[in-house]
Amino acid sequence: MVPKNGAPAVTVICGHYGAGKTNVAVNLAIASRRTGRATYLADVDIVNPYFRAADAAEMLRREGVEPLIPLFANSNVDIPALPPLLTSLIEGCGNEKIVVDVGGDDGAVVLGRYAEAIRRRGYEMICVVNRFRPLTASPEDAVEGTREIEAASGLRVTGIVNNSSLGEETSPEDILGSVPYAEEIARLLEVPLVGHAFIPEITGDLSEDRRFTGLTLIPMKRATKSLF
Amino acid sequence: MKGNEAIAEAAINAGCLYYFGYPITPQTEISEYMAKRMPKVGGLCLQAESEISAINMTMGAAASGARAMTSSSSPGISLKSEGISYIAGCDLPCLIVNVQRGGPGLGGIQPSQSDYYQATRGVGHGDLRLIVLAPSSVQEMASLTAEAFDLADTYRMPAMLLADGALGQMMEPVDFSLFEKREVPEKEWAANGHGGKRKKNIVNSLFIDPQELENSVMKRYERYKIVEQKEVKYEEYMTDDADIVLVAFGITARICKSAIAAVRKDGIKAGLLRPITLWPFPKKEIGALADRAKAFLTVEMNMGQMVDDVRLAVNGKKPVDLYTRTGGMIPSVDEVEEKIRAMAASL
Incomplete structure (x- = not known):
């Protein structure tokens, strides 16, 4: 069942709501597709009414990533009906990558339905953390939230991505200041810190900033469009 | 942070220790945030059995002189309307948040501004007004929440924050210190226990004598006139x-x-x-x-x-x-x- 290129078939992106999971998931799916691997992005957010991966469907398709969207996402029907193709994919045995964008906090409960198949298939579960979210502002609170997500989903977090951001007002200093926060969460959870996400359009290219030397940086594109 | 969270945090910062809610998209994060934060600050977040209960609990807390609030989205506000009228009739200050969604009826869960008439004209029966504040950023979700409590206390009347689902769900940075704090009068009318030391305070909207009711409404409208003169933003x-x-x-x-x-x-x-x-x-x-x-x-x-x-x-x-x-x-x-x-x- 181990995919040919060694990377796990399923990548679950979870975290506190508003941590920036969708942006990370969309960018990760595009990066996976660019390696030549067939990639699906499953939006299984059943708690958030709007601002979700479904909004990025057009961008994903342009990049060759197939979005799997809850049947009634962004409509007025508040029903968390997930697409049947997702079950087929997770229970299948192809070489494709399935990136699963989970709803915030206990939105992860939806994973319970797939947990057994995901475990069988091989997975990584990346928890996205954001120091500027009030309920996860301390490493201890972030860890507590992560444990709740693990309990709800029946899966273990295998790594964290630091996505500490203040939206359009994010500065390189904000990200730099969040490095010890992310490192402490990784230490407490005993999982690797995958890297520090940033949007070059907002902060500029941090890879050219010497203060970030030695840190793993994850440059991202904006996945959601502003209303105004 | 999210607009809905900004409202909740700003309310707690403003000394609101009583929140009564009932979940409805797209404002449920207010309840969720309150449920997590209120126990940590010694306050109370109570999920009522209905919107009607929540507004009447808000009335009770406000009558005792406490800063109290409730929140909902459009159909839920319709359910609260009777209680809002009673609150206005009792001259009680409190905050009511409406994170609007599409209507009429069950409507939908996407953002809307279609409760303008309701908020400014017909949020309850009788001659009454609410101070209605309309934020247009997450920052204002916070600063106008803080201001709404002060305005409500100053004029002894309910205030409404009229937001919409987009503002409730979107995320922007917030500075909670950005609002003009004002001196508010002591709540000498509060029914919070006289301890045998003063006259009983009675909070009531029922008047048997029509002349007395007319007088009370006219007195209230004198206050509304001052609000119209001084509080336009x-x-x-x-x-x-x-x-x-x-x-x-x-x-x-x-x-x-x-x-x-x-x-x-x-x-x-x-x-x-x-x-x-x-x-x-x-x-x-x-x-x-x-x-x-x-x-x-x-x-x-x-x-x-x-x-x-x-x-x-x-x-x-x-x-x-x-x-x-x-x-x-x-x-x-x-x-x-x-x-x-x-x-x-x-x-």
Whole structure:
């Protein structure tokens, strides 16, 4: 069942709501597709009414990533009906990558339905953390939230991505200041810190900033469009 | 943070220790945040068995002199309307938050501004007003929440924060210290236990004698008059030389600003007046602009509700046009831009 290129078939992106999971998931799916691997992005957010991966469907398709969207996402029907193709994919045995964008906090409960198949298939579960979210502002609170997500989903977090951001007002200093926060969460959870996400359009290219030397940086594109 | 969370945190910062809610999209994060934070600050977050219970619990807490609030979204506010009328009739200060969604009926869960009439005209039976504040950013979700409590306490009347789903769900940075704190009067009327040391305070909206009821309503309207004189809030954006003045509140005003900036590049002189208080409405200010501008355009996420107030303020001096989307649809910057260009072409 181990995919040919060694990377796990399923990548679950979870975290506190508003941590920036969708942006990370969309960018990760595009990066996976660019390696030549067939990639699906499953939006299984059943708690958030709007601002979700479904909004990025057009961008994903342009990049060759197939979005799997809850049947009634962004409509007025508040029903968390997930697409049947997702079950087929997770229970299948192809070489494709399935990136699963989970709803915030206990939105992860939806994973319970797939947990057994995901475990069988091989997975990584990346928890996205954001120091500027009030309920996860301390490493201890972030860890507590992560444990709740693990309990709800029946899966273990295998790594964290630091996505500490203040939206359009994010500065390189904000990200730099969040490095010890992310490192402490990784230490407490005993999982690797995958890297520090940033949007070059907002902060500029941090890879050219010497203060970030030695840190793993994850440059991202904006996945959601502003209303105004 | 999220707009809904900003409301909750700002309320706690303002000393609100009693929150009564009932979940409904797109405002449930307020309840969720309160449930997590209130126990940590010694406050109470109670999920009531219904919206009606929640508003009446809010009334009880407010009657004891505490800062209390409830929140809901459009259909839930309709359910609360009886309680809101009782609160107004009892002269009690409290905060009611409406994170609007599409209507009428069960409507939908996408953002809307179609409760303008309800908030400014008919939120409950009887002669009554609410102070209605319309934030247009996550920052204002916080600062106007703080201000709403002060206003409510100052004038002994309920205040409403009229937001919409987009503002509730979107994320922007917030500074909680950014609001004008005011001195508020002592609540000598509070029914919080006289301990045998003073006269009983009675909180009540029932008057057996019609003359007494008329007197109490008239006294309340004297207070409303002061609110109308002193508490009008609005923002003007590029109105100095504007030929076309847009009037929009909340999230729609943000969209209008982008459209104005775009048409200005082509020499079209457009500006915006954004009412921040929907009641009291900036009548005088719009009236003054009507002497200088050539035309008005109201942009709303409903079939045209605030436009009535704009027309009353303009008083026939200039034409007032309307651009609306409804049912959860949000006007795009392009749509508003196109509308302004069409108006400019026919000036």
